[in-house]
Amino acid sequence: MANTPQAKKRIRRNDRRAEINGARVSRIRTFIKAVESALASGNKTDAAEALRKAQPELARGVARGVVHKNTASRKISRLSKRVAALS
Template identity: 85%
Template sequence: MANTPQAKKRIRRNARRTEINGARVSRIRTFVKAVEAALASGDKAQAEEAIRRVQPELMRGVAKGVVHKNTASRKFSRLSKRVAALS
């Protein structure tokens, strides 16, 4: 158990950050799922619109430190490839 005031503050801060970061990751997942749903329905216009919304969300996650840069790039690349394959 934390004894020093600094350690106690760290526990409080970590709990707040965990909640905020969890919300950020959840938001990114929601946007990715919108692209997945558009791909499943086969609607190219809807998929392209959804992918335009995903890209800034992924990059925001990178900037905030909740997603690694290469992970975001990989996810975006794979989604883009799948959207481009729709015809």
């Protein structure tokens, strides 16, 4: 258990940040799921539109530090490849 005032404050701050970061990751996952569901339906225009909306969300996650740069790049690349394969 934390004893110093600074350690107690750090625990409070960590809890707040974890909540915010969790919400950000959840939002990113939602956008990715939208792309995957559009891919599953086979509609290329919907999938391309969903991907167009998901890309800035992933980039924002990288900028905020909740997603690693290479992870976001890999996800965008794989989703783009799957969208391009629909035709």
